[in-house]
Amino acid sequence: MSNSLLKSQQNSRFIVSVILAVFGFIMILPFLWMFLSSFKTNAEIVQNTRSFFPKQWTLENYRNLFHSGFTLYLRNTLIITFFSFVGMLFNAMAGYGFAKFKFKGRGVLFIMVLATMMIPGQVTMIPVYLILNQMHLTNTLTGIILPGLVGAFSIFLFRQFISNISDSILEAARLDGASEWYMFWHIILPISKPVLAVQGILTFIGGWNAFLWPLILANDEKYYTLSVGLQLLQGQHTTDYGIQMAGSSFMVIPIIIIFVIFQKYILQGFNIQGDK
Amino acid sequence: MKNNLMKKLMPYTFIFPALLLLILFSIIPIIISLVISFTNLDITGLGNWGAVKFIGLSNFINLFHDSLFLQAVGNTLFYVVIGVPAVIALSLAIAIMINFGQNRFFKLMRLVFYTPSITNTVAVAVVWTFMYNPSTGLINNILNQIGLGSVGWLTDQNVAKIALIILAVWKAIGLNMLIFLAALQGIPKDFYEAAELDGASWWQQTIHITIPSLKFSIFFVSVTTLIGWFQFFDEPFVMTKGGPLGSTNSVALFVYQNGFQQSNFGYAASASFVMFAAIILATLIQFKLQNKQQNG
Numbered sequence: 001m002s003n004s005l006l007k008s009q010q011n012s013r014f015i016v017s018v019i020l021a022v023f024g025f026i027m028i029l030p031f032l033w034m035f036l037s038s039f040k041t042n043a044e045i046v047q048n049t050r051s052f053f054p055k056q057w058t059l060e061n062y063r064n065l066f067h068s069g070f071t072l073y074l075r076n077t078l079i080i081t082f083f084s085f086v087g088m089l090f091n092a093m094a095g096y097g098f099a100k101f102k103f104k105g106r107g108v109l110f111i112m113v114l115a116t117m118m119i120p121g122q123v124t125m126i127p128v129y130l131i132l133n134q135m136h137l138t139n140t141l142t143g144i145i146l147p148g149l150v151g152a153f154s155i156f157l158f159r160q161f162i163s164n165i166s167d168s169i170l171e172a173a174r175l176d177g178a179s180e181w182y183m184f185w186h187i188i189l190p191i192s193k194p195v196l197a198v199q200g201i202l203t204f205i206g207g208w209n210a211f212l213w214p215l216i217l218a219n220d221e222k223y224y225t226l227s228v229g230l231q232l233l234q235g236q237h238t239t240d241y242g243i244q245m246a247g248s249s250f251m252v253i254p255i256i257i258i259f260v261i262f263q264k265y266i267l268q269g270f271n272i273q274g275d276k
Numbered sequence: 277m278k279n280n281l282m283k284k285l286m287p288y289t290f291i292f293p294a295l296l297l298l299i300l301f302s303i304i305p306i307i308i309s310l311v312i313s314f315t316n317l318d319i320t321g322l323g324n325w326g327a328v329k330f331i332g333l334s335n336f337i338n339l340f341h342d343s344l345f346l347q348a349v350g351n352t353l354f355y356v357v358i359g360v361p362a363v364i365a366l367s368l369a370i371a372i373m374i375n376f377g378q379n380r381f382f383k384l385m386r387l388v389f390y391t392p393s394i395t396n397t398v399a400v401a402v403v404w405t406f407m408y409n410p411s412t413g414l415i416n417n418i419l420n421q422i423g424l425g426s427v428g429w430l431t432d433q434n435v436a437k438i439a440l441i442i443l444a445v446w447k448a449i450g451l452n453m454l455i456f457l458a459a460l461q462g463i464p465k466d467f468y469e470a471a472e473l474d475g476a477s478w479w480q481q482t483i484h485i486t487i488p489s490l491k492f493s494i495f496f497v498s499v500t501t502l503i504g505w506f507q508f509f510d511e512p513f514v515m516t517k518g519g520p521l522g523s524t525n526s527v528a529l530f531v532y533q534n535g536f537q538q539s540n541f542g543y544a545a546s547a548s549f550v551m552f553a554a555i556i557l558a559t560l561i562q563f564k565l566q567n568k569q570q571n572g
Contacts (some may be wrong), residue, residue, distance in 0.1 A: 012478065016376045023370070024388040027446065031391070033414050034403040047410055090293040097290030106287075109295065116302040120507050120555060122531045123548040124543050126306035127312070133322070147301045148296040180286050209396040210508070216536060227398040231514060234402050241406045248399040259394050263387060 031252065038062070038245040045241050061246035067231075069221060070247065073229035076214075080145055080225060081207030086189045087149035088203045092196070094150070094159025096188050100170065110159075118150045121212070131214060147213055148206070154199055161195040162188060197265040205255055226251050313546035317408070335546035345547060347522050348530040351437060352551075355526065356505045356558075358442050363448045363501050364494065368380045370449060371462035372486065378559035393450030401514035404443045405430065408515075430516055433523040440524055448504070452497045459493040460486070495566050499559055506555045527551045 033052075037045065038061055042053040098110050128147050129138070137143030165188065173183050189196065211227035218224055224232065230247045237243050314330055315321075321328040339345045346533065370389055374382050407414045408429035416426045429439040463486065471481050487494075509528040512518055518533070519524030527547065535544035 014375055014401075020370070020373050020382075020385045024385050024407045027388055027392060027449075029500060030400070030403050030407060030446075031395075033407060037406070046361075088296075090297070093479070094291045094294035097287050101287035101290070103287040109291065112303065113295070113298060116298050118556075119302055119306055120503075120528075120548070120552055122507060122509070122528045123309050123545075123552050124302060124547070125303035125531070126535045126545050127308035128301050129536075130308065130312075130322075131300065131305065131539070146297065152298065152302075155294060165405045180290075184290070205394055211396075211398055227396055230402060231398050234405070234514070239310075241412070244402050244406065248402050251399040252395045255396070256391060256393055259391070260387065265389075 015184055031256070034245050034252065037241060040241040040242055042240055046239070061242040062250075064243050065246045065250065067225075068233065068243070070226070070229060070250065072222070073224050073226045076141065076223060077208060077210065077225045079141060079208050080214075081204060083145045084149065084207035084210075085200070087151075088154065088199055090150050091154040091199070092158050092189065092192065093184065094155045095162050096184055098155070098159045098219050099162035100165075100167075100188075101139075113152045113155055117156075125212075125216070130246050132217065138217050139223065140217075143217045144210070144213045144223060144225075148210070154202075157195060157199065158192070161192055165191055194265065197262065201258065201262050201265065203239045204258065208251075208255060283548040309545045309548065313541050313549050315542045317542040317545075321541075331542075335543050336550070338543070339547055339550060344522060344525070345527075345530055347383075348525045348527045351523065351525055352506065352508065352527045354437055354500060355441060355444075355508050358438075359444060359448075359505045359508075360498060360501050362441070362445050363452060364498055366445065367449045367452035367497070368456050368490070368494070371460055371569075372482065374453070374457060375460045386454075389453055390450035392447045396515055397445075397447070400447065401443065401511055404439075405515050408439055431520055433520050436516055438522060440508075440515060443515075444505075444508065444511055447481060448501065452501065455497055456490060456493055459490050460491045463489045485550045491569075495562070499562050502558055502562070503555055506558070 036053055039059070041060065044055055053106055088101060094113075098106065098113075123158055132138055132143045132146070135143075137146070169187060170183060173187060178186075209227060210225050211231075214225040214228045215231070216224065218228065220266045221232075223237050225246075230244075230251060277423055314332060315328050316331050316334075317328050334371055345402065374385050374389070376382065406412075408416075410416055410426055410428055410431065413429070415429065420426060427435060430436050467485050467489070469486060476484070507528045508526045509532065512524045512526055512529050513532070518525045518529050528551065531544045531548045531551070534540045
């Protein structure tokens with residue numbers, strides 16, 4: 001490569017870096033603003049001092065937050081998150097079933113699973129509510145957990161991954177007298193670690209962010225999740241932005257930390273072109 | 277004999293829990309939804325099924341005479357027409373820029389642009405509501421400091437839709453950027469080397485090599501993004517409740533309001549089916565265009 005060409009490439013790389021840095025700063029600006037504002041006194045916010053950093057740091061907003069029921073919402077959210085991992089296990093089981101067994105109706109059932117991905121949430125929202133109402137599960141945690149427990153996309157990803165596991169390992173185990181369940185726990189799941197990592201993180205994020213079903217089904221503050229609680233907080237403390245920002249930080253920062261720790265698994269998981 | 281039967285049933289035990297839940301909460305609901313969209317089911321019908329009557333196409337006919345519904349349809353089309361191209365163009369541009377380098381800076385940028393995608397919509401909407409605040413919000417503060425006037429981001433009927441789109445685009449860039457980035461890294465390097473030998477500029481390479489190689493990803497992103505914008509719900513729900521004066525109301529929010537706030541279940545179900553039909557139609561058109569492009 002000629003010298004001038006290399007130089008022009010370096011130049012354009014520098015320009016691209018500058019554009020990215022500026023744009024990137026704008027992307028994270030809302031998070032910085034949220035986090036810093038959560039330490040401002042409400043007086044400072046209302047006075048509109050126009051300073052980006054708090055003049056006087058305070059933890060008052062966080063204290064108020066936990067006095068307004070956030071501990072309860074946190075508990076509910078953690079319960080829902082825990083059960084969404086049970087849902088992930090169901091997805092993995094179904095993925096194994098579709099990947100490694102031949103049985104009557106497999107094709108039809110798998111297409112049916114995929115078809116559910118196309119159904120918009122708003123179409124099923126009302127009937128699901130009516131079904132849960134008939135089952136007397138409205139205003140219960142069970143009702144909130146059930147509708148989102150399994151997901152077709154996750155089943156699909158597990159199936160794709162597990163069908164690439166070689167059959168000879170399974171045959172060898174079968175000859176040794178291992179049961180199908182033993183193989184699922186001791187062979188399939190350990191090999192599926194990469195896909196379990198991605199799905200695990202996405203499951204955690206999904207559970208942590210649960211909003212629509214708790215909103216529709218919980219008539220009682222007892223069953224509110226963090227998202228619903230935050231939305232309620234916004235309605236009750238319309239002008240108290242300090243506590244709102246503390247609540248938002250409390251929801252957003254843990255997710256960002258988890259994401260930064262596990263990012264290498266997530267960022268790899270999005271190749272839709274190329275390999276099957 | 278018994279053993280044989282067990283063996284035959286074994287696969288079903290693995291798929292049973294997931295399948296049962298999908299049937300109960302996806303397949304059966306879509307059938308119920310279709311049925312009740314032809315009925316007058318509301319809160320009284322819920323307690324007394326005898327009061328529920330089939331009313332033919334009345335719900336659908338009423339919808340198209342309902343000015344609130346028509347307004348929601350118009351708003352949703354606005355979201356789709358502005359939002360879809362904005363998401364595709366920005367996430368593609370950022371993916372191409374991030375693909376320029378492999379060092380730590382570019383890796384960090386990948387992280388920065390992806391972060392909004394994973395965060396909670398409610399939390400983020402609360403933060404943006406604060407940023408959009410006319411007097412104490414960050415955005416108007418910056419505008420005032422550089423000598424521009426304040427904007428009523430969420431209070432002005434003409435601006436509110438745009439304000440919601442900005443937030444939703446900000447949140448949607450990350451995921452789609454990753455899809456483009458994965459595809460970009462799959463383009464063979466020798467394509468570019470050959471073009472370089474022919475003296476093609478960076479811009480020509482982008483137009484003639486990069487974009488055509490990404491055809492499938494662009495198609496995938498445009499289909500999924502379009503479906504997403506048709507169901508636009510969280511942002512208007514948390515930030516504006518569809519206001520001011522219904523100017524940000526979407527069809528999805530219309531379904532929620534009629535179903536769960538006014539308990540007109542039948543009417544809401546028919547509105548959700550209109551939305552479903554629009555999504556299917558738009559997706560079919562996209563597949564047709566994609567096929568035409570490939571054959572032509």
